Amino acid sequence: EPEVTQTPSHQVTQMGQEVILRCVPISNHLYFYWYRQILGQKVEFLVSFYNNEISEKSEIFDDQFSVERPDGSNFTLKIRSTKLEDSAMYFCASRGLGYTFGSGTRLTVV
Amino acid sequence: AQSVTQLGSHVSVSEGALVLLRCNYSSSVPPYLFWYVQYPNQGLQLLLKYTSAATLVKGINGFEAEFKKSETSFHLTKPSAHMSDAAEYFCAVSDQGAQKLVFGQGTRLTINP
Numbered sequence: 001e002p003e004v005t006q007t008p009s010h011q012v013t014q015m016g017q018e019v020i021l022r023c024v025p026i027s028n029h030l031y032f033y034w035y036r037q038i039l040g041q042k043v044e045f046l047v048s049f050y051n052n053e054i055s056e057k058s059e060i061f062d063d064q065f066s067v068e069r070p071d072g073s074n075f076t077l078k079i080r081s082t083k084l085e086d087s088a089m090y091f092c093a094s095r096g097l098g099y100t101f102g103s104g105t106r107l108t109v110v
Numbered sequence: 111a112q113s114v115t116q117l118g119s120h121v122s123v124s125e126g127a128l129v130l131l132r133c134n135y136s137s138s139v140p141p142y143l144f145w146y147v148q149y150p151n152q153g154l155q156l157l158l159k160y161t162s163a164a165t166l167v168k169g170i171n172g173f174e175a176e177f178k179k180s181e182t183s184f185h186l187t188k189p190s191a192h193m194s195d196a197a198e199y200f201c202a203v204s205d206q207g208a209q210k211l212v213f214g215q216g217t218r219l220t221i222n223p
Contacts, residue, residue, distance in 0.1 A: 004153075031209055043154070043200060043213040056210060091153060099211065101146075103153040 002026040006092050006102035013082055013109055021077045021105045023092030031095040032075045034067065036060070036088040037104075043091065049075065082109045112137045112203045114214035122220040129188040131217045133175075133201030136182065143184040144202040144211065145175055154200065160184060171195070196221045 005024040013019050025032050034046040047057045049067055066078045075094075079086055087109045092102040117132040135141055145157040158169025165177040171194075175186045184201060198218050202211040 006153075033210070035211075035213075042215045043202075043211075045210040045212065048209045050209075058210075093154075095209065098156065098159070099144075101154040103151075 002100070004092055004094055004100050004102035006090075006105050008105060009103065010106045011108070013107070015084055015109055016081050019079050019082055019107060021079075021090050021092075021107070023075045023077075023102055024073055025075050025092065025094030026096065026100055027073070029094035029096040029100070031055075032067075032069070033093040033095070033099075034077045035091045035093065035101075037091065038085075038088045046077070046090075079107075082107075084109050112141065112205060112212045114201050114203050114212055116199075116201050116214035116217050118217055119215060120218045120220065122222060123191050124222045125193055126190050129173075129186070129191045129195065129219065131186040131199050131201075131219065133184045133186065133214060134182050135184060135201070135203045137203055137205060139205045142204045143175075143177060144204075145169065145173070145184075145186050146200045146202060146213075147171075148198040148200065148216075150197075157186070157199075191219075191221050193221050193223065195219060 007022045032049040035043050037043045045058050047061045048055045064080045068076050089104045089106050091104045113136045115134045143160040146154040158167045160167050160177045168174045173188045198216050200216045201214040204211050
């Protein structure tokens with residue numbers, strides 16, 4: 001069964017550093033998403049991406065965040081200058097007929 | 111705006127007992143409704159979804175949910191709990207045109223032997 005692959009599974013970074021979270025969506029899916037889940041809280045929508053541009057973003061997705069599909073297979077989320085409150089599990093998803101989520105990247109900002 | 115409320119952040123049942131996880135939604139348009147399960151250190155796995163067809167939806171692992179428009183509910187049930195059902199369960203809503211999912215807070219299900 002096709003999977004959405006996320007790397008790394010766990011990343012620790014210092015406050016103020018840039019991080020890039022990587023995702024390989026399912027190859028024939030056209031819609032891509034990032035969600036995050038702060039420990040103990042609900043899963044929150046960050047951004048959706050279609051046809052090489054952002055189609056919707058939440059209030060969380062401010063200027064510190066960006067997404068890119070650099071090579072037609074990878075889908076990345078960049079946080080330019082991480083804050084302590086960015087510590088969370090970040091999920092990538094792609095959608096064809098239905099959603100498929102990756103296993104997530106746990107980001108810890110220290 | 112859409113929202114989801116899951117009643118009970120923790121539910122504990124005995125093995126073999128009925129599982130009932132509650133979900134109420136708010137949506138100004140006909141919704142699509144979903145239940146996801148998250149096992150420790152894993153991603154979100156779709157259990158079942160309602161997309162305006164039959165109101166009683168059957169999913170994987172013996173789970174089912176019933177869409178009740180009058181009650182704005184989409185509760186998840188399983189007749190007989192198994193130890194392997196222990197996990198976090200999330201209800202989610204989207205409208206039929208939107209792409210994003212709006213999740214509830216989640217319910218942690220514990221199964222007692």
